[in-house]
Amino acid sequence: MPSTSSVLSAYTSFTASAMLVKTVINEVQTVTTQIVPKRLQEIILSKLGGLCGNSSSQMTLAIDEFNGYSINQLYEASEIYLGAKIDASLDRVKVSKSPKEKNLSMTIEEGEKIVDIFQGVHVLWEMTCLKTEEMSKSGKFEKRVIELSFYKKDMEKVVNSYLPYVMERSDAMKEEDKVLKLYALGPFGGDIDGGSWGSTNLHHPATFDTIAMDPSLKQALIDDLDRFVKRRSFYRKVGKAWKRGYLLYGPPGTGKSSLIAAMANYLKFNIYDLELANIFNNSELRRLLVSTANRSILVIEDIDCSLELQNRQHARYDLNERSQVTLSGLLNFIDGLWSSCGDERIIMFTTNHKDRLDPALLRPGRMDMHIHMSYCTPSGFRILVSNYLGINSHKLLVEIDELITEVKVTPAEIAEELMKSEDADIALEGLIKFVKKKTEIGNKRKATEETDIDIDENVVDSKRLSTKKRRQLKKIKKF
Numbered sequence: 001m002p003s004t005s006s007v008l009s010a011y012t013s014f015t016a017s018a019m020l021v022k023t024v025i026n027e028v029q030t031v032t033t034q035i036v037p038k039r040l041q042e043i044i045l046s047k048l049g050g051l052c053g054n055s056s057s058q059m060t061l062a063i064d065e066f067n068g069y070s071i072n073q074l075y076e077a078s079e080i081y082l083g084a085k086i087d088a089s090l091d092r093v094k095v096s097k098s099p100k101e102k103n104l105s106m107t108i109e110e111g112e113k114i115v116d117i118f119q120g121v122h123v124l125w126e127m128t129c130l131k132t133e134e135m136s137k138s139g140k141f142e143k144r145v146i147e148l149s150f151y152k153k154d155m156e157k158v159v160n161s162y163l164p165y166v167m168e169r170s171d172a173m174k175e176e177d178k179v180l181k182l183y184a185l186g187p188f189g190g191d192i193d194g195g196s197w198g199s200t201n202l203h204h205p206a207t208f209d210t211i212a213m214d215p216s217l218k219q220a221l222i223d224d225l226d227r228f229v230k231r232r233s234f235y236r237k238v239g240k241a242w243k244r245g246y247l248l249y250g251p252p253g254t255g256k257s258s259l260i261a262a263m264a265n266y267l268k269f270n271i272y273d274l275e276l277a278n279i280f281n282n283s284e285l286r287r288l289l290v291s292t293a294n295r296s297i298l299v300i301e302d303i304d305c306s307l308e309l310q311n312r313q314h315a316r317y318d319l320n321e322r323s324q325v326t327l328s329g330l331l332n333f334i335d336g337l338w339s340s341c342g343d344e345r346i347i348m349f350t351t352n353h354k355d356r357l358d359p360a361l362l363r364p365g366r367m368d369m370h371i372h373m374s375y376c377t378p379s380g381f382r383i384l385v386s387n388y389l390g391i392n393s394h395k396l397l398v399e400i401d402e403l404i405t406e407v408k409v410t411p412a413e414i415a416e417e418l419m420k421s422e423d424a425d426i427a428l429e430g431l432i433k434f435v436k437k438k439t440e441i442g443n444k445r446k447a448t449e450e451t452d453i454d455i456d457e458n459v460v461d462s463k464r465l466s467t468k469k470r471r472q473l474k475k476i477k478k479f
């Protein structure tokens with residue numbers, strides 16, 4: 001628990017001017033009658049009545065909008081918190097909506113007051129706005145201050161319990177209203193030459209419910225995420241940075257990118273999509289990573305294809321090249337300073353070829369969980385059928401279960417077939433045709449490969465062999 005004095009100095013610039021106290025006291029009677037629902041008025045008045053008689057028993061915290069050059073977190077939190085306390089008893093309320101927000105946001109207007117009761121403690125909030133000679137950080141000649149008044153005897157409770165509660169509530173409210181962001185370098189707003197992050201709203205519909213993957217693996221991942229977000233104090237205790245790494249690997253179209261979106265939606269974390277190919281060197285990489293926010297997912301897709309990252313040593317000495325981002329630079333920074341600069345960081349790499357990755361990336365402790373996204377299984381297929389056709393049973397499902405156990409079909413391929421018709425009979429019959437065709441092609445390919453082995457074993461003339469091989473390859477391509 002922080003000491004009273006440290007919380008006071010961190011969160012507020014505290015003033016206990018007698019004048020201010022008097023003003024508040026004088027207005028209490030009006031305040032309570034103005035804004036508190038009638039049934040509460042009597043109680044509040046009897047509680048706050050003492051203020052009128054004894055000004056020295058009451059104190060006021062002044063919460064400035066700005067703390068030096070940065071926004072005062074407590075001001076922001078108080079404004080959000082008070083927004084939820086607004087009711088018809090107020091005379092004026094500010095209403096706004098930014099493109100970033102889902103809902104209308106309401107804040108109390110200058111001069112308005114709100115009474116709140118917390119664990120039996122009565123407090124009075126007031127929004128004030130002082131005209132100033134100097135232009136404030138917000139570009140206006142005014143200084144906005146939220147004042148919080150209460151009895152001196154309640155100071156300990158207000159500072160140690162009520163204000164942290166206000167912060168907590170406002171964080172929760174922000175989360176509820178949060179529109180996720182997808183950050184990337186370049187295309188949507190970021191200046192690629194200046195190398196800054198641009199962002200757009202992320203409205204990816206993927207959730208854990210819509211992802212077709214092994215159910216036990218899915219549950220293990222959800223449990224892992226739940227544990228991770230709950231373990232702030234654990235990470236502090238064991239001296240580890242509060243971060244977690246996931247490597248998603250598997251063939252194209254098996255849901256790696258969709259799973260990232262599902263995780264972001266589940267955690268309500270923003271995504272930073274990092275294209276290493278667009279980054280000039282390790283110092284730029286560091287700058288970009290440092291400017292990412294907490295509670296976010298850093299994604300590096302197709303890590304095996306991103307630059308010459310497979311060979312650490314090679315990349316490290318490749319100093320004259322334009323692109324000098326190295327795997328060691330990336331990993332050192334992710335493991336080291338960067339991760340300790342922030343909290344609740346998730347790092348995700350994806351690849352189609354796990355076998356091509358540098359062992360440095362795979363060694364224990366680097367990526368905490370390796371998740372194999374594979375071809376569609378019957379249980380995954382049922383999820384897709386339920387998502388796309390809205391059904392859980394159908395006479396053709398068992399036949400398809402059998403077919404997809406025999407031949408490798410990706411969830412993306414199945415999804416594409418299921419989207420072809422809203423009529424379950426037509427869609428599933430189409431899917432059967434598709435899978436049967438794939439089986440046929442697979443069989444033909446197998447047969448060709450077997451012939452190829454025969455040729456390898458029997459034909460000695462290398463020229464003839466290569467001509468035949470070329471012909472076979474052409475045949476295979478035709479499929």
Ligand SMILES: Nc1ncnc2c1ncn2[C@@H]1O[C@H](COP(=O)(O)OP(=O)(O)OP(=O)(O)O)[C@@H](O)[C@H]1O
Nearest residue numbers: 210211212251252253254255256257258411412415
């Ligand atoms: N496991 C899955 N569950 C649900 N839908 C899936 C799944 N896999 C693929 N899909 C569907 O196929 C589309 C493509 O999948 P996605 O982009 O997630 O695959 P990927 O593994 O990231 O592929 P790549 O390796 O090519 O990047 C998705 O938009 C989704 O509709």
Ligand SMILES: [Mg+2]
Nearest residue numbers: 256257258301
């Ligand atoms: Mg992908």
